[in-house]
Amino acid sequence: MTFRSIAFLLCVGFLLLSQNTHAQLTASGVVFEDENRNGSFDQGETLLKNIGVSNGEEVVLTNKDGRYSLTIDEHDAMVFVIKPAGFEFPLNRLNQPQFYYIHKPNGSPDLEFNGVEPTGPLPASLNFPLHKSESNDDFKVLLFGDPQPYNRQEVDFFDRDIVNELEGAEGYEFGITLGDIVGDDLDLFEPYNESIARIGIPWFNVYGNHDMNFDVDADSLADETFEATFGPATYSFDHGNAHFIILDDVVYPRTDNRSGYIGGLTSKQLRFIENDLRHVPKDKLIVIAFHIPIFTPNTADQTFRIEDRSRLFELLKDYPNTLSLSAHTHLQRFHFFDAEEGWQRLQPHMHYNVGTTGGDWWSGEFDERGIPTTLMRDGTPNGYAILNINGNDFTIDYKVANADEDDRMSLWGPKVVPQNRWHGAQLYVNFYLGNAYTKIEYKLQGSDAEWRTMNRVAEQDPFVANLRQKWDSMDAMPEQGRRPSNPVESDHLWKMNVPNNTSIGRHTIKIRVTDMFGRVFEDQFSYDVVEPTYAR
Numbered sequence: 001m002t003f004r005s006i007a008f009l010l011c012v013g014f015l016l017l018s019q020n021t022h023a024q025l026t027a028s029g030v031v032f033e034d035e036n037r038n039g040s041f042d043q044g045e046t047l048l049k050n051i052g053v054s055n056g057e058e059v060v061l062t063n064k065d066g067r068y069s070l071t072i073d074e075h076d077a078m079v080f081v082i083k084p085a086g087f088e089f090p091l092n093r094l095n096q097p098q099f100y101y102i103h104k105p106n107g108s109p110d111l112e113f114n115g116v117e118p119t120g121p122l123p124a125s126l127n128f129p130l131h132k133s134e135s136n137d138d139f140k141v142l143l144f145g146d147p148q149p150y151n152r153q154e155v156d157f158f159d160r161d162i163v164n165e166l167e168g169a170e171g172y173e174f175g176i177t178l179g180d181i182v183g184d185d186l187d188l189f190e191p192y193n194e195s196i197a198r199i200g201i202p203w204f205n206v207y208g209n210h211d212m213n214f215d216v217d218a219d220s221l222a223d224e225t226f227e228a229t230f231g232p233a234t235y236s237f238d239h240g241n242a243h244f245i246i247l248d249d250v251v252y253p254r255t256d257n258r259s260g261y262i263g264g265l266t267s268k269q270l271r272f273i274e275n276d277l278r279h280v281p282k283d284k285l286i287v288i289a290f291h292i293p294i295f296t297p298n299t300a301d302q303t304f305r306i307e308d309r310s311r312l313f314e315l316l317k318d319y320p321n322t323l324s325l326s327a328h329t330h331l332q333r334f335h336f337f338d339a340e341e342g343w344q345r346l347q348p349h350m351h352y353n354v355g356t357t358g359g360d361w362w363s364g365e366f367d368e369r370g371i372p373t374t375l376m377r378d379g380t381p382n383g384y385a386i387l388n389i390n391g392n393d394f395t396i397d398y399k400v401a402n403a404d405e406d407d408r409m410s411l412w413g414p415k416v417v418p419q420n421r422w423h424g425a426q427l428y429v430n431f432y433l434g435n436a437y438t439k440i441e442y443k444l445q446g447s448d449a450e451w452r453t454m455n456r457v458a459e460q461d462p463f464v465a466n467l468r469q470k471w472d473s474m475d476a477m478p479e480q481g482r483r484p485s486n487p488v489e490s491d492h493l494w495k496m497n498v499p500n501n502t503s504i505g506r507h508t509i510k511i512r513v514t515d516m517f518g519r520v521f522e523d524q525f526s527y528d529v530v531e532p533t534y535a536r
């Protein structure tokens with residue numbers, strides 16, 4: 001190699017090095033207890049040590065003086081603080097946590113929906129305030145799946161059907177909407193936020209596939225409007241003895257030469273999770289929230305990249321207490337991962353695919369309030385879930401919208417059966433939080449017989465099927481509402497043969513449900529046994 005060639009390569013190397021160096025900035029500042037709650041670090045306020053701060057990949061801890069330093073991209077970066085237990089994030093007027101700084105000197109690209117305005121130069125000191133609070137290991141979290149309004153009318157449905165009954169509700173520490181906040185029209189973020197603010201508690205939002213900027217050519221740009229409205233799509237925080245990790249698991253555009261989106265995690269996100277968990281004690285409950293479920297339905301198409309799930313499970317293998325949450329499907333179901341699917345602990349990992357606030361995309365007939373009944377395809381009414389955390393353990397409840405607290409199941413069966421004749425009628429129980437660890441028993445009221453176990457089945461809920469048939473038999477479309485989606489197999493359905501070898505008259509079947517947490521719930525179904533009208 002000639003001297004001139006060597007000189008040329010050295011020049012190229014120095015140029016690349018200088019470009020790489022030029023592309024990086026150092027963000028630094030302090031994390032402090034904002035005692036007067038003015039958002040600024042004032043003399044005398046306490047500096048907080050050992051608090052995590054991240055750029056979405058690396059995680060550093062503040063030193064004894066409350067100071068941190070992070071390298072960030074000079075053109076597009078997010079810096080956020082990882083709240084420890086015993087502290088709260090400051091909130092804006094919409095009860096959105098303020099825990100991040102967006103660095104986009106030139107703002108977002110020109111897109112259909114507005115992104116981040118130019119932020120200008122990086123501040124010399126990027127400081128994060130936290131508010132001291134009482135630390136309680138027992139608390140409740142509201143979980144919303146897919147409000148997904150496509151227009152202002154559907155925002156109004158959400159506001160009156162879901163938010164009205166929660167306005168000013170007490171006993172909840174915060175809430176999480178698990179993606180598909182809106183239905184493609186990102187201008188609806190604003191009225192959604194105004195509605196959510198009425199609940200009156202801190203609210204976190206997960207990025208969904210209907211919350212995207214579709215007019216982009218890179219996944220890193222698909223969340224520009226989401227970032228401008230809600231901040232980072234991937235971050236974490238502690239509350240009580242639980243550690244929450246919020247993840248953007250929508251990959252768009254895909255990288256496998258196929259159109260659309262797919263569920264998955266980027267290498268940057270996986271490094272963030274790895275770096276984040278280095279500072280999380282093993283006895284904490286790890287709660288991971290994203291939009292697209294990590295299980296793959298029994299179809300030819302893969303809806304979540306299995307290699308990303310495997311890497312996630314590898315990072316969680318040393319944590320005995322875990323839970324993951326998703327929405328997206330407009331169904332409600334549980335999936336328990338074991339070794340066959342790559343989970344590396346003896347106790348299965350519970351994944352809860354939460355039923356949606358928008359139900360079956362705001363379909364169905366209007367009720368007396370002028371709101372669609374919007375029953376989901378598996379027979380789950382629209383509503384919201386409640387995560388009850390007790391230390392590093394938890395239980396889950398599901399609250400049906402505009403219904404009593406004890407509305408936990410629906411029953412479908414015959415009104416009348418012939419005495420001592422074959423009839424084939426069956427009683428179905430749809431227990432909305434049911435799964436493989438649920439036991440449902442029955443017996444006739446007044447009978448001395450033992451409780452008998454009902455059979456769990458993979459069938460369509462007959463009530464849902466009957467409801468859809470009602471729409472198909474209409475002579476004219478109703479003035480309001482629209483036909484719901486077709487029924488699908490329900491993951492939480494049980495059935496039994498209705499007894500008719502008993503006396504003529506009214507009879508009642510008692511139902512006893514023992515859920516996966518050992519809680520017992522009861523219901524009953526009444527029917528008439530009558531004289532048969534045929535000979536055999």
